[in-house]
Amino acid sequence: MDKKDQNTEQNILNAAKKVFQLKGMDGARMQEIANEAGINKALLHYYFRSKQMLFDAVFKAAFEMIAPQLNEILNDESSIEDKIKNFTYNYISFIIQHPYLPNFIIQEINRNPEFILQMKENPGFPNLKKFKNQINDEVKAGQIKPIKAEQLFINILSLNVFPFIGKPLIEAIGDIDDNQFKLLIEERKTHVANFIINSIKV
Amino acid sequence: MDKKDQNTEQNILNAAKKVFQLKGMDGARMQEIANEAGINKALLHYYFRSKQMLFDAVFKAAFEMIAPQLNEILNDESSIEDKIKNFTYNYISFIIQHPYLPNFIIQEINRNPEFILQMKENPGFPNLKKFKNQINDEVKAGQIKPIKAEQLFINILSLNVFPFIGKPLIEAIGDIDDNQFKLLIEERKTHVANFIINSIKV
DNA sequence: ACTTTTGTTAACCAAATGGTTAAACTATTT
DNA sequence: AAATAGTTTAACCATTTGGTTAACAAAAGT
Numbered sequence: 154m155d156k157k158d159q160n161t162e163q164n165i166l167n168a169a170k171k172v173f174q175l176k177g178m179d180g181a182r183m184q185e186i187a188n189e190a191g192i193n194k195a196l197l198h199y200y201f202r203s204k205q206m207l208f209d210a211v212f213k214a215a216f217e218m219i220a221p222q223l224n225e226i227l228n229d230e231s232s233i234e235d236k237i238k239n240f241t242y243n244y245i246s247f248i249i250q251h252p253y254l255p256n257f258i259i260q261e262i263n264r265n266p267e268f269i270l271q272m273k274e275n276p277g278f279p280n281l282k283k284f285k286n287q288i289n290d291e292v293k294a295g296q297i298k299p300i301k302a303e304q305l306f307i308n309i310l311s312l313n314v315f316p317f318i319g320k321p322l323i324e325a326i327g328d329i330d331d332n333q334f335k336l337l338i339e340e341r342k343t344h345v346a347n348f349i350i351n352s353i354k355v
Numbered sequence: 356m357d358k359k360d361q362n363t364e365q366n367i368l369n370a371a372k373k374v375f376q377l378k379g380m381d382g383a384r385m386q387e388i389a390n391e392a393g394i395n396k397a398l399l400h401y402y403f404r405s406k407q408m409l410f411d412a413v414f415k416a417a418f419e420m421i422a423p424q425l426n427e428i429l430n431d432e433s434s435i436e437d438k439i440k441n442f443t444y445n446y447i448s449f450i451i452q453h454p455y456l457p458n459f460i461i462q463e464i465n466r467n468p469e470f471i472l473q474m475k476e477n478p479g480f481p482n483l484k485k486f487k488n489q490i491n492d493e494v495k496a497g498q499i500k501p502i503k504a505e506q507l508f509i510n511i512l513s514l515n516v517f518p519f520i521g522k523p524l525i526e527a528i529g530d531i532d533d534n535q536f537k538l539l540i541e542e543r544k545t546h547v548a549n550f551i552i553n554s555i556k557v
Numbered sequence: 558a559c560t561t562t563t564g565t566t567a568a569c570c571a572a573a574t575g576g577t578t579a580a581a582c583t584a585t586t587t
Numbered sequence: 588a589a590a591t592a593g594t595t596t597a598a599c600c601a602t603t604t605g606g607t608t609a610a611c612a613a614a615a616g617t
Contacts, residue, residue, distance in 0.1 A: 160379055161565090170462070171535070176381070176466075177379070177381060177466070178382075179378070179379060180381040180466065181379035182603090182604075182605090183604075183605060183606085184603095184605090192565075192566090193565060193566050193567075194566095194606085195565075195566065195567085195606085195607080195608090196564080196566080196604085197605095197606095198606060198607080199563095199564070199565075200564095202606095203605080203606080204604095204605065204606090212447070219408060221530070227528075233576060252570080253527040255599085256465050258524075259520055259521060259524065260465075261525060262523045262524055263462075263520070263522075264378075264382065264459050266377070268524040269523050269524065269527040270527070272527070273527055278527075278528075278531060279528045280528060281495065281528060281529050281530065292381075298553070299547075301542070303531075303539055303541065304526075304542065304543065304546050304550075306385055306529070307517075307518055307539070307543075308466075308514055308547075310517065310520070310521065310524075310525070311514050311516075311517035311518060312510055312513050312514065312541060314517060314521065315509075315512065315513035315516060315517040315520075316509055316513060317464070318461055318517075318520065318614080319461060319509075319512065319513070319516065320465075321464045321465060321468040321471050321492070321526055322460075322471065322512075323509060323512070325471040325472070325474070325475055325480075326429075326481045326482060327481060327483050327505055328482060328483065329505075337505055337506065337509070339392070340503070340506065341506065341509075342497035344432075344506050345505075345510075347445075348502075348506075348510060348554050351552070351553070351554040351555070352550050352553040352554035363585085363594080371585090382572075384573090384575090385574075385575060386574080386575095394595075394596090395595060395596050396575085396576085396596095397576085397577075397578090397595075397596065397597085398594080398595060398596080399576095400575085400576060400577080404576095405575080405576080406574095406575065406576090493600080502590075547608080553614090
């Protein structure tokens with residue numbers, strides 16, 4: 154594996170990422186990925202044997218970008234309030250840089266739920282254990298209102314992730330353009346945390 | 356158009372709905388829809404000229420199931436608290452009966468954002484106007500905490516819609532099975548409204 | 558220098574796929 | 588009952604698509 158090899162491989166991955174995230178597994182075409190990478194279609198199969206394997210590599214890379222973000226709120230040591238503030242701010246900032254990521258991951262997990270089971274094997278896969286303990290403790294200590302950790306987690310995830318997935322719907326119903334949407338998202342970096350904390354603070 | 360005609364047409368629509376909602380436009384196959392409907396593939400083209408037109412019919416029908424649900428919270432006359440309670444309860448109950456609907460609609464809107472522009476022409480298409488006025492009025496009257504109507508709407512939508520779209524991800528991270536997920540969703544019929552109202556009540 | 562391995566391409570292939578055709582079958586009209 | 592119009596099918600077609608092959612080019616090893 155010389156430099157050129159690495160370049161080509163990364164080049165293919167970048168092109169594949171672009172096309173897969175835009176069109177999904179079913180909508181993507183190997184020819185389009187080859188064009189995007191500026192290479193021959195056969196070379197795709199030389200580096201990644203099949204469309205499925207190329208897709209798997211792209212999906213895995215995408216998921217490995219998201220997983221640490223989630224672990225930030227699940228496994229960090231600070232108080233729940235601080236965590237919510239940090240997480241919403243960091244997550245929204247991060248997704249602004251990678252706007253296709255959430256929809257891509259959610260879409261493909263739904264298309265083939267067995268994907269996520271493979272990811273689950275990975276040691277870095279997010280899990281709710283620590284978060285559950287923390288919420289239960291803080292509820293017991295009277296620091297926040299009674300709430301089930303699972304529901305709170307779903308709420309945090311929903312409020313942060315959905316706006317990016319539902320963007321075209323939100324823009325249509327709110328009758329706003331991309332720029333106004335961008336401003337709303339910018340606002341949400343702090344709004345979401347305040348909204349959640351308002352709801353659970355004693 | 357006799358009885359049999361209507362039956363076949365509806366039969367095709369049902370089959371197409373099933374396949375399209377499960378596989379999406381790109382993943383669906385005309386042959387599979389024909390099999391599902393128990394008819395010849397050519398008959399699909401006899402009733403709906405192309406895959407695109409069949410898909411459009413299915414999508415439109417799906418959207419027309421969702422739109423009135425959204426209008427319930429946008430255009431109803433009752434207080435914001437009552438609306439949130441009613442909407443979350445009704446929406447979640449409704450989606451439990453049609454679990455593939457949210458993902459299908461969001462998915463296909465993202466694949467082709469021009470779809471939603473066509474839907475927007477429809478007079479029944481949800482819009483934020485009335486909702487905005489109501490929120491602004493209730494904020495001014497000191498009945499709820501200051502909040503931008505757009506953000507509140509996004510929050511309501513997120514908390515209600517996302518769990519269904521993110522189901523496999525939530526199940527994986529929470530390490531729960533379909534049955535436990537179902538219980539969480541059942542809980543959310545009231546939890547979501549309480550969570551929102553907690554956050555905005557004075 | 559030459560042999561071997563690795564990287565790249567153009568041309569090709571078989572299967573799948575959306576769509577068409579022409580004929581058969583069924584109901585309706587006259 | 589004959590003609591007409593509407594419904595359904597089997598067979599077919601052109602194109603697209605993921606994947607392969609064989610030849611060529613470029614490094615790397617000897």
